[in-house]
Amino acid sequence: MRCPSCGEDFDRLGLHWWHGTCPYPEIEPEIEEILTGLLMGDGSIPVRRSGYTSLIHVPMTNRTFLEWLDDRLGILSTGVSLKKTASELASNNRQTGFSPTAREENYHDMYTLWSRTHPIFDEMRETWYPDGGKRFPGRLELTPTVAKFWYLCDGYLDFGSWGRPRLGIKARNEKERGEFLESLFDTFDISPKYRRHELRFSCDDTELLIEWMGEAPPGFEYKWELDSKAEYQRLKKRAYEVHATQTLS
Ligand SMILES: [Zn+2]
Known part of the structure; x- marks a missing residue:
């Protein structure tokens, strides 16, 4: 792998930067x-x-x-x-x-x-790990990009039987801090409720949030499909067929 500063190849670039000859990349x-x-x-x-x-x-x-x-x-x-x-x-x-x-x-x-x-x-x-375990920092600031990558990890869409989907984000690791999690969205006029170890969004807030976060990264298109449950299920099935593999012994 080539170091962008000196243009030389190294097997272990991190070590090369650590030695201080070239700076860590910004x-x-x-x-x-x-x-x-x-x-x-x-x-x-x-x-x-x-x-x-x-x-x-x-x-x-x-x-x-x-x-x-x-x-x-x-x-x-x-x-x-x-x-x-x-x-x-x-x-x-x-x-x-x-x-x-x-x-x-x-x-x-x-x-x-x-x-x-x-x-x-x-x-x-x-x-992020003040006492060894992971804990969201108090000064955490949500941006569309931060929220997007959190959502694709721990979020999901629930179509239920009412037609329009609701978004949820699981956050079991922060179960004592429901109000803090809710407050992350204050500035955006989105008001999720923290219940049973997850943030739950209304149908309207789900649409706002999806639009605010912007385009889905490759592999997670299904988590952005709000219009039809059938299409959501088709994309989700495809995600597991195309984007995941199964090695069975
Ligand atoms: Zn270098």
Whole structure:
């Protein structure tokens, strides 16, 4: 991989930057927002080993999206790799008792994107993991991009039987802070309610929020389909057929 400053190739660019000959690449504001949204959802920054710089990893079944993200992060990403196969996930869940009757055909392969090490992840680790566990920072500011990447990780559409869909975002990790989560949307005249470990939006607010967040990234088109339940289900099915894989033993 080529260092953008000196133009030389290195196997481990993070280490090259760490040595200080060339600076760490600057993170553009939109990338920082994408990383923030992902950290609210599936992304996490593991404890760094002493002497090392931090990184983020994003595990997901949606390979199309992760490949798009890999491309968008550019030099900051080390690529997408298979983390656990469908068979391994089912077997894990049987063994731990999480789901004693787990069947592999109901699971999808889990992929992970690993970033390079960068000081921005040291800062984020400090801000987001004050006591070891992840906690949304009090000064968190939602932008359309932050909200979009949080939504695609933990959000869903519920069509129910009333026709127009309602949006929900699961936030079990923040279950003591419902009012704080609701307040994130105050400035946008969107008023979700936090109930049963998730934010629930009205039909009108769902439409406002989807429009405000902007276009769906590749792989998550179904979460943006408000017009028809049948179309939503078709796109969702396609997402699992096209954007996820199943390795069965
Ligand atoms: Zn260099």
